[in-house]
Amino acid sequence: MAWSFQFLEEIALADIAFEAEGESVEEVFRGATQALLESMANPSTVSDGWERAIERSDTDQSALLFDWLSELVYWKDAAGVVFREAPLTLRQEGEVWLLHARLIGAPVDYQTQELHADVKGVTKHLYELKQTGSRWSVRVVLDV
Amino acid sequence: MKLNTDMTVNRITDEIWEIPISEKPGMLVPARIYATQEILQAMDSGVFDQVTNVACLPGISRYALCMPDGHWGYGFPIGGVAAFDVRDGVISPGGVGYDINCGMRLIRTDLTLEDVQPRLERLMTELFRKVPAGVGASGFVRLSGEEFGRVMTDGAKWCVERGYGWHRDLIRMEEGGCIEGADPASVTDHAVKRGINQLGTLGSGNHYLEVQVVSNDRIFDPATAAAFGITGNEQIVVMVHCGSRGFGHQVASDYLKVFEKSMRRYGISVKDQQLACAPFRSPEGQEYFSAMNCAANTAFANRQVITHQIREAFETVFGQSAETLGMELVYDVAHNIAKVERYPEGDLLVHRKGATRAFGPGSAELPEPFRQTGQPVICGGSMETGSYLLVGTDRAVSDTFGSTMHGAGRTMSRAQAKRTVRGAELQQQMKQRGILVKAVSMSGLAEEAGLAYKDISEVVESVDRAGITKKVAELRPIGNIKG
Numbered sequence: 001m002a003w004s005f006q007f008l009e010e011i012a013l014a015d016i017a018f019e020a021e022g023e024s025v026e027e028v029f030r031g032a033t034q035a036l037l038e039s040m041a042n043p044s045t046v047s048d049g050w051e052r053a054i055e056r057s058d059t060d061q062s063a064l065l066f067d068w069l070s071e072l073v074y075w076k077d078a079a080g081v082v083f084r085e086a087p088l089t090l091r092q093e094g095e096v097w098l099l100h101a102r103l104i105g106a107p108v109d110y111q112t113q114e115l116h117a118d119v120k121g122v123t124k125h126l127y128e129l130k131q132t133g134s135r136w137s138v139r140v141v142l143d144v
Numbered sequence: 145m146k147l148n149t150d151m152t153v154n155r156i157t158d159e160i161w162e163i164p165i166s167e168k169p170g171m172l173v174p175a176r177i178y179a180t181q182e183i184l185q186a187m188d189s190g191v192f193d194q195v196t197n198v199a200c201l202p203g204i205s206r207y208a209l210c211m212p213d214g215h216w217g218y219g220f221p222i223g224g225v226a227a228f229d230v231r232d233g234v235i236s237p238g239g240v241g242y243d244i245n246c247g248m249r250l251i252r253t254d255l256t257l258e259d260v261q262p263r264l265e266r267l268m269t270e271l272f273r274k275v276p277a278g279v280g281a282s283g284f285v286r287l288s289g290e291e292f293g294r295v296m297t298d299g300a301k302w303c304v305e306r307g308y309g310w311h312r313d314l315i316r317m318e319e320g321g322c323i324e325g326a327d328p329a330s331v332t333d334h335a336v337k338r339g340i341n342q343l344g345t346l347g348s349g350n351h352y353l354e355v356q357v358v359s360n361d362r363i364f365d366p367a368t369a370a371a372f373g374i375t376g377n378e379q380i381v382v383m384v385h386c387g388s389r390g391f392g393h394q395v396a397s398d399y400l401k402v403f404e405k406s407m408r409r410y411g412i413s414v415k416d417q418q419l420a421c422a423p424f425r426s427p428e429g430q431e432y433f434s435a436m437n438c439a440a441n442t443a444f445a446n447r448q449v450i451t452h453q454i455r456e457a458f459e460t461v462f463g464q465s466a467e468t469l470g471m472e473l474v475y476d477v478a479h480n481i482a483k484v485e486r487y488p489e490g491d492l493l494v495h496r497k498g499a500t501r502a503f504g505p506g507s508a509e510l511p512e513p514f515r516q517t518g519q520p521v522i523c524g525g526s527m528e529t530g531s532y533l534l535v536g537t538d539r540a541v542s543d544t545f546g547s548t549m550h551g552a553g554r555t556m557s558r559a560q561a562k563r564t565v566r567g568a569e570l571q572q573q574m575k576q577r578g579i580l581v582k583a584v585s586m587s588g589l590a591e592e593a594g595l596a597y598k599d600i601s602e603v604v605e606s607v608d609r610a611g612i613t614k615k616v617a618e619l620r621p622i623g624n625i626k627g
Contacts, residue, residue, distance in 0.1 A: 007559060009557045009559045009560060010557065012216070012557075013188065013215060013216055013554050013555070013556070013557050014215070014217075014222070014349075014350070014554045014558070015558070016558065040279060041279065070397060074334060074337075074338055074394070076279070076280060077280070077338040077339075077342065077389075077390035078334075078337040078338050078390075080280045080281075080282055080341065081280065082279060082280060107280070108278075108279055108280030108281070110278065110584060115278060115279045115280075115584065115585050116279070116585065116587060116588075117279070117348065117349070117558075117588065118278060118279040118280075118347060118348035118349065118627060120242055120243065120349075120390065120393040121242050121393045121394075121396065121397050122397075123218050123242075123418065124400065124404075124417040124418055125218050125219075125416075125417070125418050127417075141218075143218065143242045143393070144348070144349050144558075
């Protein structure tokens with residue numbers, strides 16, 4: 001696994017903040033996605049009966065990641081689901097970054113799933129995707 | 145005096161503190177914080193930084209304000225109040241919050257603790273069943289896109305027309321539960337899809353439904369309490385805290401994006417991305433105002449449908465009609481909203497984020513039941529400590545753009561609260577103290593433990609002493625439902 005994430009406690013008193021790291025932009029997308037999934041529910045307790053294919057593109061990687069994370073929050077409410085996994089690939093064509101992802105999860109079930117926070121939105125507060133040496137990282141604050 | 149800021153903070157009175165415009169480049173007005181010295185000293189550095197950022201926004205009038213329950217927020221601090229000239233000022237989603245028209249509602253009853261105690265377990269189970277809460281919860285009201293549009297334009301009025309409540313409920317809501325100027329065309333399809341199934345749901349985080357008791361010795365102003373339907377004698381009341389759910393959040397997110405782009409065109413720069421804004425009179429500003437009003441009306445409707453469900457739960461458990469049980473609405477107040485109001489400076493767009501309108505008896509805007517008393521102000525504390533019913537004053541209108549506090553204010557992170565206390569243990573401890581808690585998520589319950597919040601009584605004392613609201617009654621919890 002070429003990505004990792006950690007929750008940050010002192011940034012957003014009433015909310016959830018995390019920092020994800022990876023060896024590439026694609027890996028940092030994966031790390032941030034996993035952090036968001038785990039903020040909403042324990043993915044290992046969620047089955048895989050619901051699925052959506054998502055494609056997004058942007059010339060700005062940072063804006064693309066922000067929109068992708070926001071998309072996860074949107075589907076949580078619009079479809080009433082939580083997620084087991086969200087495999088993704090990210091590639092560049094000329095100036096444009098293309099994201100292909102699958103959202104896999106199941107309708108919310110209090111009996112079988114370990115549910116965490118009802119994330120309401122991804123915020124721009126302290127939001128930053130950056131490269132330091134060979135590592136990429138992003139800091140994200142979620143409104144819950 | 146040691147504060148969590150290097151800025152100069154001058155004492156105006158024992159409850160009012162001012163940061164002069166010299167403390168940050170770009171400040172157009174001073175910032176004022178309402179707090180006792182003790183509360184001021186405990187405030188996080190974000191409050192000082194953010195309230196002075198707000199003081200830099202174009203068109204701001206008089207002061208950027210922060211109430212004593214203030215803490216760090218997105219853009220504005222929670223507890224932030226700022227008024228902008230409608231002619232050349234701005235509108236900012238960061239001054240309203242993501243949960244548009246998050247607010248409080250209080251329902252009185254004729255029941256007493258003696259009536260309810262033997263059936264409390266059954267009552268809480270019934271309320272938990274009838275009011276969906278937590279991640280992904282959807283309500284029982286099924287709406288077409290067109291009907292949801294009516295909810296956006298008509299708010300609580302739509303509910304009453306559909307049988308979810310009584311006509312007389314409407315007069316006991318800020319703006320009658322329906323704000324004009326809400327055009328569904330200003331709302332994205334994304335927002336509609338996020339919100340269409342959530343009417344009548346509580347949400348999670350700090351949102352709750354609470355059964356409370358009012359004792360005689362906790363009524364501070366018997367005449368005003370009586371006018372609000374609060375009679376004491378271990379009277380049972382029900383408090384609801386929630387907002388516009390995913391719909392309001394999507395509206396806020398959508399327009400933050402719009403404003404980030406349009407700010408360059410209008411030559412506006414802000415100290416924090418979350419303060420993205422647009423001139424109120426600009427097309428973007430007017431569209432957000434309309435969309436925000438759609439979300440505000442949806443929040444009024446959400447609390448109204450929940451009220452209907454609460455009344456049905458009481459009817460089931462006590463075998464009498466809600467009317468016989470005296471389940472009248474005391475009031476419904478927004479604490480995340482922007483509204484045009486008239487002040488000596490003229491028409492101002494007052495942003496309240498984690499702050500409550502607190503109009504006094506002299507306010508012509510108030511409906512008849514509150515012309516003599518001032519409007520009820522409902523402030524929620526932590527689920528362990530209790531809440532307050534206050535009343536607005538003319539002093540609030542003259543000093544704070546008719547605004548006051550909204551709750552206790554958080555002092556501990558969610559993660560730290562979870563490390564300090566376990567949800568199941570907390571539930572057991574609270575039961576031993578006579579508070580029955582039903583929660584969807586035990587970790588969510590731990591995050592909302594009383595130790596994570598300021599002492600609401602001290603916060604209330606500071607607004608009472610400052611004269612911007614007066615204490616009416618303290619409400620003690622005996623049952624709580626959390627998402």
